[in-house]
Amino acid sequence: MSGxxxxxxxxxxxxxxxxxxxxxxxxxxxxxxxxxxxxxxVVSCTVTCAAAAWLATIFVTELPTIPARMVFAGLALVLxxxxxxxxxxxxxxxxxxxxxxxxxxxxxxxQVTDATRFAVLALAMVTAAPAPAGIGGAAxxxxxxxIAWLAPExxxxxxxxxxxxxxxxxxxxxxLVLVWRGxx
Numbered sequence: 414m415s416g417x418x419x420x421x422x423x424x425x426x427x428x429x430x431x432x433x434x435x436x437x438x439x440x441x442x443x444x445x446x447x448x449x450x451x452x453x454x455v456v457s458c459t460v461t462c463a464a465a466a467w468l469a470t471i472f473v474t475e476l477p478t479i480p481a482r483m484v485f486a487g488l489a490l491v492l493x494x495x496x497x498x499x500x501x502x503x504x505x506x507x508x509x510x511x512x513x514x515x516x517x518x519x520x521x522x523x524q525v526t527d528a529t530r531f532a533v534l535a536l537a538m539v540t541a542a543p544a545p546a547g548i549g550g551a552a553x554x555x556x557x558x559x560i561a562w563l564a565p566e567x568x569x570x571x572x573x574x575x576x577x578x579x580x581x582x583x584x585x586x587x588x589l590v591l592v593w594r595g596x597x
Contacts, residue, residue: 416542417549423532424553427493427580430573431557432500432523438561438568444511451562453513457520458554465530466547469537483595486535490588493531497581528584529554
């Protein structure tokens, strides 16, 4: 249960101002609140969180010692922090496509390497509970994407990018601490 709760809260906080959330907010503001866009965003989030949980399952079974898992979880958090600090949202094209399949592909591409999925991977390894962490990550990501879809003006606020960079610094520091504790 703790894997679910930690992943839910972490995903919800880390997703604020993320590229996928901003893309959904931009598309929702430009094209209207199409329920199909929200469904595509939630499906993409669920698939990428399930992939992170599946990868964590492999790490948990292959790395039975806790220090080894801590090192890999720390590296995942370092990658999450770097992504959150360095990669910001791009501007929406002047004529964005109305294709849901194109939106799905772009969302999947963004989410595969975003801070949220790396955090889900790290939490799944640290708690040794990949399934609850994956479900919690998917739920938290769905809530964040739902906020972007429902209130695009809130999700596109510039303060969220500053908050995201601050969260990225926290993730980077937490990742370095986990790596340090794992190698000692």
